[in-house]
Amino acid sequence: VAFSPDGSLVATGVTKSGVAKLCLVKVDSGAVVHEVENGNDFDALVTAIAFSPDGSLVATGSWDKKFRLVEVSSGAVVREVDHGDHVTTIAFNHDGSLVATGTQFKSYLSDGKFRARESLAVLRGDVPPSSFLQSLRQCP
Numbered sequence: 001v002a003f004s005p006d007g008s009l010v011a012t013g014v015t016k017s018g019v020a021k022l023c024l025v026k027v028d029s030g031a032v033v034h035e036v037e038n039g040n041d042f043d044a045l046v047t048a049i050a051f052s053p054d055g056s057l058v059a060t061g062s063w064d065k066k067f068r069l070v071e072v073s074s075g076a077v078v079r080e081v082d083h084g085d086h087v088t089t090i091a092f093n094h095d096g097s098l099v100a101t102g103t104q105f106k107s108y109l110s111d112g113k114f115r116a117r118e119s120l121a122v123l124r125g126d127v128p129p130s131s132f133l134q135s136l137r138q139c140p
Contacts, residue, residue, distance in 0.1 A: 002049040002058070009033065009072070011058050013046025020044035022060050022070060034075030038062055048089045052096040059099050061087025067101045067108075083108060 001012045007027060014023045020038040025031065038044040038060070048061035057078075058070045063086050069079040085103030092099055101108045 002051055003027070004051050004055045004072070005053060006055055009051075009055075011049045011051065011060075013038070013049065013060070013062075015045065020046060020062070022046055022049070022058065022068075024058065024072065024075070034070075034072075036070055036075050036077065038064070038068070048087055048101075050090040050092055050099075052092050053094060054096055057096070059090045059092065059101075061090050061101055061103075063087075065103070067099075069099070 001010060003010055010025050010027055012023050012025070014021050014035075016035075022034075022036040022038060024033040024036075026033060038046055044062055044064045046060050046062050048059075050059045051057070051072075052059070056072055058072055060068045060070065061083075062068075065083050065085055065087065067079075067081045067083055067087050067090070068077050070076065071078050083101065083103050083106075085105055087101055087103055089102040090099065098109055
């Protein structure tokens with residue numbers, strides 16, 4: 001679950017009739033703005049959500065090992081990347097030019113402005129097989 005920077009929207013992962021979705025809802029009225037289908041099975045459940053600093057994009061990660069960028073105004077998926085591991089956390093940097101995603105065993109830095117199609121960097125560490133990266137935050 002994540003609030004938009006201006007506090008007007010909340011983004012959450014939901015499952016309706018067996019379909020995993022990203023749901024964007026107006027805080028003041030509870031009206032659904034967009035429902036974006038993520039997939040038809042348990043692995044497509046949304047596990048990480050973050051708004052870009054300007055509120056124009058929502059980044060999601062899921063158990064289907066994919067990171068997606070969704071345009072808030074249209075609900076369109078504008079980028080989808082397969083990371084090869086379950087995506088557990090997402091964070092934008094201060095100006096939205098980078099998106100960090102964490103998976104079970106790696107962290108990725110991606111271009112938040114869509115200039116590059118591949119990850120800009122892959123950060124690896126010594127993570128025990130029984131644990132995984134659970135949180136990313138930007139530093140001021």
